Amino acid sequence: MLSFLSTEGSSASSRELSRRVDDQDDILLDAYSQTVTGVAERVSPAVVHLNVRKPVPQNRRQQRQPGGRDSGSGSGFIISSDGFIVTNSHVVNGATSIEASLPDGRLFKAEVVGDDPATDIAVVKIDGNNLASMAFGESDRLRVGQIAIAIGNPYGFQYSLTAGVVSALGRTLRSQSGRLIDDVIQTDAALNPGNSGGPLVDSFGNVIGVNTAVILPAQGICFAVASNLAKFVVGKLILEGRVRRGYIGIAAQTVPLPPKWTQTLELPTSGGIQIQSVEDGGPASIAGLEAGDIIVQFDGRPVDSIDVLHKTLDETTIGKSATLWVLRNGGLKNVSVTPGELR
Template sequence: MNTTFVTFADTASQPGGAAEQDSVLLDAYSNTIVNVAKKVSPSVVQIKVSGRATESAPDRKNGIPPQRRAPGRGETDGGTGSGFIISSDGYIITNNHVVAGASQITVSLPDSRDFDATLIGRDPATDIAVLKIYADNLKGIRFADSKQVQVGQIAIALGNPYGFQYSLTTGVVSALGRTLRSESGRLIDDVIQTDAALNPGNSGGPLVDSNGDVIGVNTAVILPAQGICFAVSSNLAALVAGKLIMNGRVRRGYLGIAGQLINLTERIKQYNQLSVRTGVMIVSVEPDGIAGNGELRQGDIIVGFNDQSVASVDDLHRLLTDDTIGRQIQLTILRENRKKGVMVTPGELK
């Protein structure tokens, strides 16, 4: 019986062989990354801050896990981070925690020019801040629609990890729709998870797709883990940045109450025909005049807000948008275990 051995060399030499196909695929992937780097790098900046006090440790009371930390480079007097230009007239997006408390902010461009930056506004609740510099020959990056992002697609992160300027890492979108608790205690919704490596100094840099369009703003990592990184979605970042540019801040509603999560018994749930298993029990009411909350009492349990279910304090935070400020809103509460509607007028959170 004759046996013929086919070697790997013979296979690779055949036209259209597996090795040749792999080479073509590798070249296509490499070309994509190279083209993105050329397109995006001119818009990625390094941010240097100074003159701020020592940053406090994560707020455990607000539920920020100590192992989850934004990848900034905090120091007693300053630090470095990343950002990216969004317009030719010098508006730059970065993270709030990169610039918070800084008395001086310097932006370094890829062409080695340095500029003093003006802080236009910052929003701790979403960890987004906007800066402005006055320079010419600036190139902005375009935002992609983060609703079109899919798990598994290429994700490319650019920034300045540990001060190494204009570094690029690649990965994929690992998950969508994550939530991340900000330093203010509020949840950031619609967070993108990626395994594109982030390190201290990557904060505020862009996470882009294969077209070089921004799909997120790099903001946090899980410290003990490998490849679990997070970015604020481009849609949320663009919305917040627009409000910061127009108004210098993001307006949010305020009820003037302190609340805590409480479990509802099955009997109470069925008797009141509720769809939620938990609610927000009012621990105290602050009659400070900012919010019209006179109908609320200590011990009331909030389970609804304008016909939308409320199961946690985070639900209230999400629903108290700038559209609710100064408007009468109906809260659905449980008082003495019975459902009742009361009217409140949210004030503006300062």
């Protein structure tokens, strides 16, 4: 009898524990849902649909009337109340006309302010006031596994949202201009044609990336230009209309350095950028840099991330010899390199 009562009590406890676990799962799922819907409500007024017309490529004109135009679409997001919009370079490059459609139904003619094919970032402007806008977050604080929400206008449909996670950081992606974009975010938040140029946001609604590409026919492999790089490029485009920059011809990613290296070699930083590949005939190749090398300093300035290198390689570095500190095979090496101008 005592044994029977003990078994009954154990079963009841198990059922109670299972119920509590189920309740906790429901609470967590509801919290996730509330987060996503909250972000959608906050940022959706600042996401725009771009309808773009471009000249028909020469090899297709025979199929159309002379002077014909190609039409396409993409997404963008407003970053200032007076109408500056961030999108992809490949969406607006070569456009003869751009029309921006806001979620409230208003239509605006948009003009290209600046275009940077090297990072697939562009800025267009509409003549508006008191517009809803979005803010850039800090992509260097991202962690693999955190929530990532993509917003855009796939296939021309007005406003769609997909949610996923940050799948990987520090990817390298070749832009449509043929250049390599460093420090790209990989996400499984679904992107489709028309999502290009839309924002990738975190759980607070901050822009952590600019959606730029999806790998087909693979599923769940999508990419966004990291917000820190995008923010730097956008600032240059708004002020100067272009980004004139030096380049050394590498693809690289940010890596942490083992503490024993920083202490033993007395390095100026706890991180560096590891070269993944070297462009044939480029400045880095001529200087003797190799895949696997880790750059920790550029002409006396610590380089602990891709963002720092991009900002360091400004127009003042073009054609001027610079000394790099490079880690190779556990030792520190000085390498002289002369940056060229990125075209």
